[in-house]
Amino acid sequence: MLIDTHSHLFVEEFTEDLPQVMERARKAGVSYIFMPNIDSTTIDAMLSVCRDYPGFCYPMIGLHPTSVNESYEQELAVVHKYLSTSNEFVAIGEIGLDLYWDKTFLKEQILAFEKQIEWALEYSLPIVIHSREAFEYIYKVMEPYKKTALTGIFHSFTGTSEEAAKLLEFEGFMLGINGVVTFKKSTLPETLTTVPLERIVLETDSPYLTPVPNRGKRNESANVKDILMKVAEIYQITPKRVEEGTSVNALKVFGIRK
Structure with a gap:
């Protein structure tokens, strides 16, 4: 059982061949695909895909930081409406x-992040956190929540x-490892030797960050198996153990029972 904890299969890159993409994922052993939202323009497409593949694809709701601008409060209102x-x-x-x-919108990004x-x-x-060139800011926003019930990836x-050590201080959180x-x-293999398997989940971030050997092509959920193989090599354990361990971690975060 493989789990892709982060995949945008609802974006236009997949409109031509989504059924084939899903079929390849199933054949690769993928049992669950979790889909993060981007902003109000992507909600319908994401929900449509999740409703077409019930029990296989699961939606999240949220506002991606790159979609935060001067009208971010309107976007947040949409998120809240769906949540409630x-x-x-x-x-x-x-x-x-x-x-x-x-x-430009760092202040607004922080406000939107805190509100969510x-x-x-x-x-x-749980929350799924995007952090790019923003580690210190993320840590600072998150620190007051260290002893709360907050969980996520x-x-x-x-x-x-x-x-990694600073993020692992947040006990209810996993690190998402992708292509x-x-x-x-990448220096990630070296870093992972200091991270327990109990604290990682696998993800593709499709259609981005395609793992070797398909780097340069559109990414898809089936490629999570290439990430699994590399992680097994790093931890020097069987792919089966990585598969079982990371799946348990993912289902725990998302509150889904097998």
């Missing part, structure tokens, strides 16, 4: 901070051992 009227969402995500492209953390606690949902973790771990110049 539907119980089909398994997490609030993806949320967080992104200072890679643009720092509060909702996660209010609705007893630090998505696309690619940091140092020191950063970056297979890249030739």
